[in-house]
Amino acid sequence: MGYVAVKGGTKAIEASIDRLKYDRLKGNEIVEINTILATMRTLVDQVMSEASLYAPFLAALAIKQAGGSMEEAVFLLRAHRSTLPRNYYSETVEVEKMFVERRVSASFKDIPGGQFLGATNDYTHRLLDFNLVEESMEDHEQWLAEYKKGLEGINATEIQYFPKVVDYLRAEGLFKTYPLDDTTPKDVTKESIQFPSDRSERLQVLTRGQTGAVTALGYASLRGYGQVHPTIGEVRVGDIPIHVNHPYEKNQDEEDLFYIGEIKVTEVESFVPVPVKKNDRKEELEFEIGYGISFGQNETKAIAMSILDQCLESPHGEFPTHDEEFVLLHIDSVESTGFISHLKLPHYVTFQSKLDSMRQVKKGGKTNAN
Amino acid sequence: MQTKPHFAFFDEGSKKEIRRATLKAVAIPGYQVPFASREMPIARGWGTGGLQLTLSLIGKKDVLKVIDQGADESVNAVSIKKLVQYTTGVALTDHTAEANIIQSRHRIPEHPLREDQILVLQVPNPEPLRKVDAREYMTKRMHAEDDYSGAWLILFEQIMKYGKMTTGAAHPVYVNGRYVMAPSPIPRFDNPKMYYSDALILLGAGREKKIYAVPPYTNVESLAFEDYPFSKESFKGKQCKLCGAEEVFLDEIINQETGDRTYQCNDTSYCMERLNSAQEKEVESSYA
Numbered sequence: 001m002g003y004v005a006v007k008g009g010t011k012a013i014e015a016s017i018d019r020l021k022y023d024r025l026k027g028n029e030i031v032e033i034n035t036i037l038a039t040m041r042t043l044v045d046q047v048m049s050e051a052s053l054y055a056p057f058l059a060a061l062a063i064k065q066a067g068g069s070m071e072e073a074v075f076l077l078r079a080h081r082s083t084l085p086r087n088y089y090s091e092t093v094e095v096e097k098m099f100v101e102r103r104v105s106a107s108f109k110d111i112p113g114g115q116f117l118g119a120t121n122d123y124t125h126r127l128l129d130f131n132l133v134e135e136s137m138e139d140h141e142q143w144l145a146e147y148k149k150g151l152e153g154i155n156a157t158e159i160q161y162f163p164k165v166v167d168y169l170r171a172e173g174l175f176k177t178y179p180l181d182d183t184t185p186k187d188v189t190k191e192s193i194q195f196p197s198d199r200s201e202r203l204q205v206l207t208r209g210q211t212g213a214v215t216a217l218g219y220a221s222l223r224g225y226g227q228v229h230p231t232i233g234e235v236r237v238g239d240i241p242i243h244v245n246h247p248y249e250k251n252q253d254e255e256d257l258f259y260i261g262e263i264k265v266t267e268v269e270s271f272v273p274v275p276v277k278k279n280d281r282k283e284e285l286e287f288e289i290g291y292g293i294s295f296g297q298n299e300t301k302a303i304a305m306s307i308l309d310q311c312l313e314s315p316h317g318e319f320p321t322h323d324e325e326f327v328l329l330h331i332d333s334v335e336s337t338g339f340i341s342h343l344k345l346p347h348y349v350t351f352q353s354k355l356d357s358m359r360q361v362k363k364g365g366k367t368n369a370n
Numbered sequence: 371m372q373t374k375p376h377f378a379f380f381d382e383g384s385k386k387e388i389r390r391a392t393l394k395a396v397a398i399p400g401y402q403v404p405f406a407s408r409e410m411p412i413a414r415g416w417g418t419g420g421l422q423l424t425l426s427l428i429g430k431k432d433v434l435k436v437i438d439q440g441a442d443e444s445v446n447a448v449s450i451k452k453l454v455q456y457t458t459g460v461a462l463t464d465h466t467a468e469a470n471i472i473q474s475r476h477r478i479p480e481h482p483l484r485e486d487q488i489l490v491l492q493v494p495n496p497e498p499l500r501k502v503d504a505r506e507y508m509t510k511r512m513h514a515e516d517d518y519s520g521a522w523l524i525l526f527e528q529i530m531k532y533g534k535m536t537t538g539a540a541h542p543v544y545v546n547g548r549y550v551m552a553p554s555p556i557p558r559f560d561n562p563k564m565y566y567s568d569a570l571i572l573l574g575a576g577r578e579k580k581i582y583a584v585p586p587y588t589n590v591e592s593l594a595f596e597d598y599p600f601s602k603e604s605f606k607g608k609q610c611k612l613c614g615a616e617e618v619f620l621d622e623i624i625n626q627e628t629g630d631r632t633y634q635c636n637d638t639s640y641c642m643e644r645l646n647s648a649q650e651k652e653v654e655s656s657y658a
Contacts, residue, residue, distance in 0.1 A: 188406075191406050192404040329506075334413075337414075338414025339494070341413055342415030345416065346438070347439070349557055352603065353558060356603040357535075
């Protein structure tokens with residue numbers, strides 16, 4: 001009988017959990033947290049980004065525990081996040097102070113400060129490298145030694161900070177200059193999002209979004225179900241320092257802030273031409289910025305986010321990608337995977353109820369009385 | 371690197387926030403109070419709203435009962451119970467009368483509830499007007515403006531098309547004559563149990579981030595028309611094959627070999643209690 005199966009209860013659950021553990025252990029191999037941290041950097045980045053908790057060690061642990069399942073690892077880290085009190089908010093981060101590893105612009109052939117490719121898969125040929133089937137530590141060491149030798153003679157005397165590409169265009173008057181808005185951002189983890197939403201809320205939900213979901217909606221907008229066609233002003237990847245203020249003595253002096261560490265982020269500024277009505281009723285084109293940011297290196301997601309940010313800045317009835325409820329309420333990994341998976345729960349009471357209704361209709365009951 | 375979870379999983383700040391939302395919900399019967407729903411160790415859609423309410427309410431002396439579709443032994447009910455007990459160490463029970471907090475998915479127990487009990491219902495879709503408009507911004511406005519024409523129209527259209535209201539579970543209710551509320555989806559059979567209930571009923575939707583409530587002794591009416599009155603699921607002439615109960619919500623069970631249909635109490639602990647007391651009576655009478 002179908003429904004008895006769901007009443008296996010305690011014993012069935014325990015057996016199922018044992019089986020899951022068996023599946024993880026039966027291959028007789030152990031993947032160390034450090035192995036994951038050292039060799040699966042972008043996976044760790046993606047888990048931290050979707051979980052919105054910057055903790056590489058915990059993310060690697062979650063990946064190990066989840067057996068490599070992305071949604072499960074994000075879920076574990078999010079649930080862990082719920083047990084942590086929020087004690088501080090960081091001070092505003094100046095992304096100009098990023099220690100840049102990679103910085104490219106699609107808008108100009110050359111940009112002030114120069115283009116830096118850094119580490120990227122973009123120019124690799126996606127051919128399976130069968131040499132990786134058998135790697136040895138000796139080969140690694142030898143390669144690393146040679147790589148370092150190649151760097152000899154380059155003397156880095158000081159850290160170079162890069163200006164934003166947009167600053168250069170702003171100076172030319174191609175971008176509007178807005179006064180700084182120092183309104184305290186809302187925190188979507190402390191207060192659920194209400195509509196119409198603030199930009200601070202939108203950006204938070206977008207950056208926490210599932211990589212695939214954010215990418216898919218950004219792509220849909222770009223392909224035709226939206227009105228945003230951006231040019232990437234700048235993608236930069238690197239480390240930014242995080243500071244907090246003293247919780248009671250509000251220091252005014254920047255030098256007195258507490259440095260609590262640095263995080264790696266990908267930041268994207270997309271340039272989007274938007275029509276603006278001028279006084280003489282003529283339309284003129286102006287550039288607006290779509291903003292994307294993601295923990296770690298996840299450029300596709302950050303670019304897609306920058307598209308969606310600009311979509312939501314200009315609501316448009318025709319396209320779901322411009323509808324804030326459509327976009328923001330459906331891209332969260334924990335929410336979407338949770339609700340889809342809940343369909344596996346028994347529904348025999350609700351189904352019985354619907355069955356009763358349908359039978360009554362088939363009987364042809366004219367009144368509502370049964 | 372072993373760490374123990376905090377009592378009832380959450381940090382105290384999170385519990386307070388959920389309690390504040392709960393108090394507001396009790397003060398405005400049937401109104402959906404937004405809250406910053408936390409991610410839980412169980413999946414969204416699997417009872418995280420109910421679980422957050424339970425964990426914010428529970429104290430060391432409480433006794434907890436959890437049911438899923440009427441059954442204490444259902445896998446998800448067991449999983450939730452295990453989690454609450456692991457983080458709090460509270461006593462668990464199957465007996466409805468013994469529990470102070472009863473967390474349930476899709477059923478109100480058959481055993482009448484008392485003033486000193488709280489029923490926590492898990493809610494997947496808290497918005498009764500979602501079919502009227504997909505946008506939260508619009509449905510929130512309709513509630514504020516007391517505009518329930520869409521809810522009435524859905525029922526009216528069902529009557530026009532099928533000759534009767536064809537709601538399954540989650541037939542909408544009017545709470546305290548003001549807010550139209552989704553009763554979590556409980557079957558229509560359980561809707562009348564909300565009417566002037568002795569126990570406080572709390573409803574939690576984790577994924578949709580809403581808490582709402584039916585305080586004790588509150589008027590809760592199912593939406594219906596004068597000429598098309600509300601009706602419960604009909605189990606007329608049917609009874610539980612185990613305990614013989616009538617006038618309870620029954621599960622329909624199909625015998626694979628014969629194809630026969632039999633019925634069983636959906637509320638498993640109610641059925642068990644009836645069976646036990648019948649047996650006791652038998653024993654007593656044979657000794658007399």
